[in-house]
Amino acid sequence: MKLPIFIADAFTTKAFRGNPAAVCLLENKLDEDLHQKIAKEMNLSETAFIRKLHPNDNFTQSSCFGLRWFTPQSEVLLCGHATLASAAVLFHKIKNVNSTLTFVTMSGELKARKEEDGIVLDLPLYPAHPQKLHEVEDLIKTAIGDTLVQDVRYSPDTKKLLVRLSDTYNRSFLESLTVNTENLLQVETTGKVKGLILTLKGEPGGQTQAFDFYSRYFAPWYGVAEDPVTGSAHTVLSSYWSEQLGKKDLHGRTVLFQFKKKLLNFKLVFLFIYAIHLKM
Structure with a gap:
């Protein structure tokens, strides 16, 4: 099995700055335990896994995907910088044709919108x-x-x-x-x-x-x-x-x-x- 994995630095315009996240594109369903093993191997604060929601979906044309995040130790409910990295990989490396992407996650649907000078990510607000x-x-x-x-x-x-x-x-x-x-x-x-x-x-x-x-x-x-x-x-x-x-x-x-x-x-x-x- 070959899995493409990208590493992107978020919140920066310079290499080796900001917050790095790994982004893994899943063409097919991945065994559950492999998510954590891959995240542990990447050893970054977060590894994001983007999956297709329907058999006919593809990473270039589709606008809605499933998304999960794992630290080297466990799965988390929400990660902003790894969501940004996921959108950046789809927009700029995979050349997704859509201007807005929707990610279905454990924290609900998150939208990432491409703009000329970056990406705008909509996240929920949680009261404290x-x-x-x-x-x-x-x-x-x-x-x-x-x-x-x-x-x-x-x-x-x-x-x-x-x-x-x-x-x-x-x-x-x-x-x-x-x-x-x-x-x-x-x-x-x-x-x-x-x-x-x-x-x-x-x-x-x-x-x-x-x-x-x-x-x-x-x-x-x-x-x-x-x-x-x-x-x-x-x-x-x-x-x-x-x-x-x-x-x-x-x-x-x-x-x-x-x-x-x-x-x-x-x-x-x-x-x-x-x-x-x-x-x-």
């Missing part, structure tokens, strides 16, 4: 509800020690814990903050939390572009210590910061990697590194 600090205090303290926390929210849809750091901190503090992810698996064993978002209110732009918020994301429960840029975290961040700031058009920045977004839309750029074939 106030979380009692004492219930997650050990987790937070294990992760960031005595760092001051201003707000704690929980998203039951995504199982992500959003921790807003004190407004007294700035972007440099968040970038240099050492986060202990090694012990989180021992502290949180209930399955309630599967991802930790650290976020900070943005600063005035001055001579540089202003951002509404900054963030970092950690998911050791899925085998990903830190994900450099993740769309799934922003389905929660967008909802939270839109409410906090009273804005519908937001600019966010993750550590080292930059992107612009509108509520419910991600405009992203991508760069292909190389393509390989996996023989089995």
Whole structure:
């Protein structure tokens, strides 16, 4: 069996930057256990598997496909950058003729729209509800020690814990903050939390572009210590910061990697590194 696998860098215009994802095109049904084995072999934060939904479908002409995402450790419900990478592979490597693609996933239908300077990806918004600090205090303290926390929210849809750091901190503090992810698996064993978002209110732009918020994301429960840029975290961040700031058009920045977004839309750029074939 020969499976085409592409690796694409999302959120960047330069090689070896952004967030890489592997994209595997499935002409036929794949044995269930092979999804995880391939993802483990690729050893990236996410490997996406695009499958045909009907026997007569093809990757060049069809506009709707099934999509699943796997970390090296397990399957996940949603991954933004691997969805973007999937659309980029179909649009620009396979030369799909459609301007909009629909992906059928465990998180519902996701649409990716081709634009002149990139791809716009529509993702769902998930609310984050106030979380009692004492219930997650050990987790937070294990992760960031005595760092001051201003707000704690929980998203039951995504199982992500959003921790807003004190407004007294700035972007440099968040970038240099050492986060202990090694012990989180021992502290949180209930399955309630599967991802930790650290976020900070943005600063005035001055001579540089202003951002509404900054963030970092950690998911050791899925085998990903830190994900450099993740769309799934922003389905929660967008909802939270839109409410906090009273804005519908937001600019966010993750550590080292930059992107612009509108509520419910991600405009992203991508760069292909190389393509390989996996023989089995």
